[in-house]
Amino acid sequence: MVDVLKGENAIITGSAQGIGKAIALKFASEGANILIIDLDEAKAAETKKEINDKYSGVKVAVVASRETGDIVKWDNCVKMAETAKNELGGCSILVNNAGLTLDKPIHTLSESWWDIILNVILVGSFNMTKAVAPLMAEAKYGKVWNVSSVAGIGGNAAQINYSSAKAALVGLTKACARALAKDNIAVNVVGFGAVWTRLVAPHEDIEIMGQKMAQMKAVSGQDPAQVMKIYKSQLPMCKSRETPLLPEDVGNWFTALCSRDAHYMTGQWMLYSGGMVI
């Protein structure tokens, strides 16, 4: 693909690392201007530098810190939309990608971990869509993509909060698709299976939003080395690969869906899971 997104202005939440970063880099490589949103200021700055170094022709803006980059706070989202308008010239693509997992079995899942996950995934995506839709309506064009998970369709036993929030994104998507079509705004949702980022790859304990996300072994009881075996047995398309899908692979596939050629699709829920759900 060459310049498929030339002139587009894209806001990607959670784009300091992982899938969001890969999408930001791929979009920039196709000519889109990028607004990076994240809690992690240092990693967001690295992403901006990487885009600037590789793709000098595109504009890159950043709103990232624990205070200003948190999409759960409505006032932040209003300012993010203003930044897109002032620094990029508007917003034609919004990817509601920011998310996290805080996993516990149901009997030990705290109210606070329930609230954090529902707030980031569902309320954050709602806030961003509501804040950015007027910019898209003004331009009579826009695409919103919500990022869900196979957990939202099949449910994961130790991810009651995450599965609920990811399922709720489907309702948000369908209702917004109906509400915003009059302004030529398409709204869709993609559910990923396993993508090789810190969310699913073996990792040391990490902290997200002041909460400790335990090492995979502590949550699932599985040795990280076993995790690949499980993916390989669950994922038909993973059998011949070293790892599940890489974030870069997501960016490549996703770009075509964000082109103007794919604008007639709205309100749709699709899975990109290597066959985890068929």
Ligand SMILES: NC(=O)c1ccc[n+]([C@@H]2O[C@H](COP(=O)([O-])OP(=O)(O)OC[C@H]3O[C@@H](n4cnc5c(N)ncnc54)[C@H](O)[C@@H]3O)[C@@H](O)[C@H]2O)c1
């Ligand atoms: N990795 C997978 O296998 C997988 C599978 C299905 C769905 N997903 C979804 O894909 C999205 C990206 O996941 P990833 O694997 O790249 O994770 P990641 O942890 O690598 O990146 C997520 C980013 O979101 C940011 N973020 C979290 N809360 C935020 C908030 N309140 N405001 C702003 N930014 C916030 C984090 O700081 C982080 O940089 C998530 O929504 C996740 O649920 C991932």
